Amino acid sequence: MTSFSSLGVAEPLCRALAAENYTQPTPIQEKAIPAILAGNDLLGIAQTGTGKTAAFAVPLLQKLAASNVQPGQRGVRALILAPTRELAVQIAQSIKSYSRHLKLRQATVLGGVKINPQIAALRPGVDILIATPGRLLDLLKQNQVHLNAVTTLVVDEADRMLDMGFIRDIRRIVSLTPKARQTMLFSATMPAEVAVLIGDILKNPERVEVAPQATPAELIEQYVHFVNTTAKRDLLVKLLRDPAFARVMVFSRTKHGADRIAGQLVKANLNAEALHGGKSQSARQRALDSFRTGKAPILVATDIAARGIDVSGVTHVINFDLPNVPEDYVHRIGRTARAGATGIAISFCDGGERNQLRDIERKMRFKINVVGETPQETYNPAADTRQDERRFAPKKRRFGQSNQRRRAA
Ligand code: AMP
Secondary structure: OOOOHHHOOOHHHHHHHHHOOOOOOOHHHHHHHHHHHOOOOEEEEOOOOOOHHHHHHHHHHHHHHHOOOOOOOOOEEEEEEOOOHHHHHHHHHHHHHHOOOOOOOEEEEOOOOOOHHHHHHHOOOEEEEEEOHHHHHHHHHOOOOOOOOOOEEEEOOHHHHHHOOOHHHHHHHHHOOOOOOEEEEEEOOOOHHHHHHHHHHOOOOEEEEOOOOOOHHHHEEEEEEEOOHHHHHHHHHHHHOOOOOOOEEEEOOOHHHHHHHHHHHHHOOOOEEEEOOOOOHHHHHHHHHHHHHOOOOEEEEOHHHHOOOOOOOOOEEEEOOOOOOHHHHHHHHOOOOHHHOOEEEEEEEOHHHHHHHHHHHHHHOOOOEEEOOOHHHHOOHHHOOOOOHHHOOOOOOOHHHHHOOOOOO
């Protein structure tokens, strides 16, 4: 059995990992840690959930601790770029726990919160800076930070950076770092623009590719309800009253929709929080913390806000509406069945969403099971001009079975 110490990880880090209950390196850690310790650039093709944060953070921390260089005023030794605020906070929390036995200064800069505390944190210089691109560029423009002392650069979720329009910002930031640096880039997919970026910023990278722990079709039970738009709300409340729905993420396509759904659930005496990009950073963090601690067992989120979020024990993902992009479906349902657990994903599909469903099924090469309390109640084929009934074999009612278990909440 491979251990962290057999990969060359030093004792204070091994101790911190043991305290996190990381008994054994994950496949990406096994490959990436020795490569990074040896000084190579790294291209990691991996998703959240594979252990990629520790794969880059552990060797990075070890190298920083081993060379006792000072970053200098407003300087940074290792820069980690993340596409979303939530991911940046998550990385910062992981790094804090991995480095608990090391004397390293870290700071996080992200948009949506006050800039002055960030300026103060950067002034003496930091060993590790975790940043979202927009706020970092603001701080660079104001000369509150410089990147001349950067020896290590990590670009996390490069494909998400592209989706969110950050690739130019990344290039600008990278151009401000010294050429003689070690660079690691992670991406779950490889769109052309990311491939070009890789060619420009990595030098002879070691390529480490890990398949997602399991494809969704293997670990996640997936169901679709055909339901008219107006009946979605009642169906949602009905499902959520089932105690088996213990920790649930509900996805909405729009911010407005997320707020509306959360409001309706609260009115129905269900404890729900909304998470979307229109909320302040502190409100987003509060919503996420309530969900994580179980104070609010239901989180209604938009796709962007939910990127990279790692909350364990999500029993169900409900797609209140279907995403336009099939990749987002895969990403959404991946919030359940984390770390090898099983999970259930339920999608609501109204007459106007049949094309999206077809695209998703094509992408997954998998036909999603159809369920419904009674088809008449939840889906009116006569009202659906785009029906394509033959594709779906009638399926046994599944959630109907939980009627006996359903108690008034
Ligand atoms: P990541 O892909 O970095 O977001 O990590 C996904 C989850 O796996 C996080 O909750 C980590 O704390 C956890 N994790 C990472 N590495 C290990 C490991 N070697 N053993 C057990 N859990 C791990």
